[in-house]
Amino acid sequence: MKNLVSARRSPVLLATLIAAAALITPITSAQTPAPPAAANPAPSFSADQQQQIETLIKNYIAAHPEIVQGALDALDKRQKEAEAEKARATIRDNNATIFNSPHQVVLGNPQGKVSIVEFFDYNCPYCKRALNDMVDLLRSNPDLRFVLKEFPVLGEGSVDAAHVAVAARMQDPTGKKYFEFHQKLLGGRGQADKARALAVAKDVGFDMARLEKDMNSEEVKATIDEDMKLADALGVSGTPTYVVGDEVVVGAVGVDELKNKLNSDKK
Numbered sequence: 451m452k453n454l455v456s457a458r459r460s461p462v463l464l465a466t467l468i469a470a471a472a473l474i475t476p477i478t479s480a481q482t483p484a485p486p487a488a489a490n491p492a493p494s495f496s497a498d499q500q501q502q503i504e505t506l507i508k509n510y511i512a513a514h515p516e517i518v519q520g521a522l523d524a525l526d527k528r529q530k531e532a533e534a535e536k537a538r539a540t541i542r543d544n545n546a547t548i549f550n551s552p553h554q555v556v557l558g559n560p561q562g563k564v565s566i567v568e569f570f571d572y573n574c575p576y577c578k579r580a581l582n583d584m585v586d587l588l589r590s591n592p593d594l595r596f597v598l599k600e601f602p603v604l605g606e607g608s609v610d611a612a613h614v615a616v617a618a619r620m621q622d623p624t625g626k627k628y629f630e631f632h633q634k635l636l637g638g639r640g641q642a643d644k645a646r647a648l649a650v651a652k653d654v655g656f657d658m659a660r661l662e663k664d665m666n667s668e669e670v671k672a673t674i675d676e677d678m679k680l681a682d683a684l685g686v687s688g689t690p691t692y693v694v695g696d697e698v699v700v701g702a703v704g705v706d707e708l709k710n711k712l713n714s715d716k717k
Contacts, residue, residue, distance in 0.1 A: 533685070536685070537684060537685065537696075537697065537698040538696045538697070540683050540684050540685075541684070541693060541696050541697075541698075542696070544680060544683060544684075547680060548567055548597075548680060549567065549597060549693075551676060553616075553672060553673040553676055553677075554597050554599060554673075555597065555598040555625055555628055555632075556595055556597055556625060557588060557595075557596040557597075557625050557628075557629055558588045558591075558592075558594045558595055558596045559593055559594060559595055560595060561595075562591075562592075562593045564591070564594055564595070564712050565594070565596075566587070566594065566595075566597070566692055566694050566708065566711075566712060567597040567598075567599060567692060567694075568580075568584065568596070568597070568598055568599065568690050568691070568692050569599045569600075569601040569680075569681050569686050569689055569690065569691045569692075570598065570599070570600070570601060570636070570689050570690050571601055571603055571608050571689045572602070572607075572611040572636055572642035572647070573604040573605065573607060573608045573611070573641060573642050574604060574689040574690065576689065576690060576701065576702040577689050577690045577702070578636055580690045580702040581633065581636050581637050582705075583702070583705040583708060585633070586705045587705060587709070587712075590709075598632070599680065599681070600612040600616065600673065600674050601677055601678065601681050601686065601689055602674070603688075603689070606643075607641050607642055607643035607644070608642065609674075610647065611642040611644065611646070611647040612674055613644075613666075613674070614644065614647035614651055614661065615631070615632070615635070615647065616664075616665075616669070616670040616673045616674065617651075617660075617661045617662075617664035617665045617667070618631050618651050618654075618656055618661060620667075620669060620670075621656055621657060621661065622656075627656065630654050631651055631654045631656070634653070634654065635647055648661075648662070684698055685698070686698070688701070690702055692708065694708070694711040694712060695711070695714070697711065699711055
């Protein structure tokens with residue numbers, strides 16, 4: 451078993467094991483123990499006693515290395531549970547903005563009973579891979595609301611493309627033309643930037659004079675600012691990241707996993 455204890459975790463784990471050993475390992479001493487000064491006094495060992503404890507622990511770990519992995523697995527599980535609970539609380543506190551913001555794009559059924567939210571970047575290769583997952587979900591589930599949130603974190607080109615996309619959304623309340631724009635820009639080859647996003651918008655048939663004016667509007671700024679603040683509150687650090695029900699789902703997990711999450715949300 452390689453790398454039993456990482457450099458970051460080993461001091462904490464060793465200290466924990468030493469403390470545990472102090473509770474279960476008798477230490478002989480010629481002195482009569484004094485009455486405890488407090489209900490739970492901190493143990494005090496001589497240098498020889500501490501060395502004995504450390505040797506005992508090292509020998510035990512060498513003979514039973516699985517306990518280290520078990521401890522790390524338990525710690526990892528506890529951290530994930532804490533992160534999930536924090537995400538649930540954040541989703542509860544920001545529910546209206548996450549699922550029903552006036553600044554967002556809603557594809558599929560606007561009155562659908564199930565919703566999925568995706569934070570994405572037009573230059574994210576994993577978002578490009580996940581595009582077909584979104585299309586499959588919308589085709590197979592007429593009751594689905596698919597909400598898109600701009601999270602342009604991959605450079606200036608991503609930011610400019612997001613500005614064009616929000617301006618396009620402003621012209622298309624139904625989302626139908628926007629959906630075509632979104633698929634062509636995200637699904638196309640090469641770097642997404644202002645020039646390419648404008649070319650796609652023109653190809654789809656948007657009013658280009660209005661779009662170039664709207665790109666610098668307060669609505670575009672408010673939309674992207676809101677999405678970035680939500681992402682920060684939710685702990686989103688990469689794309690794609692989804693919100694399904696009260697759960698944050700990280701990465702291009704695939705259409706089957708997303709369907710499972712949606713089915714769980716229905717229950």
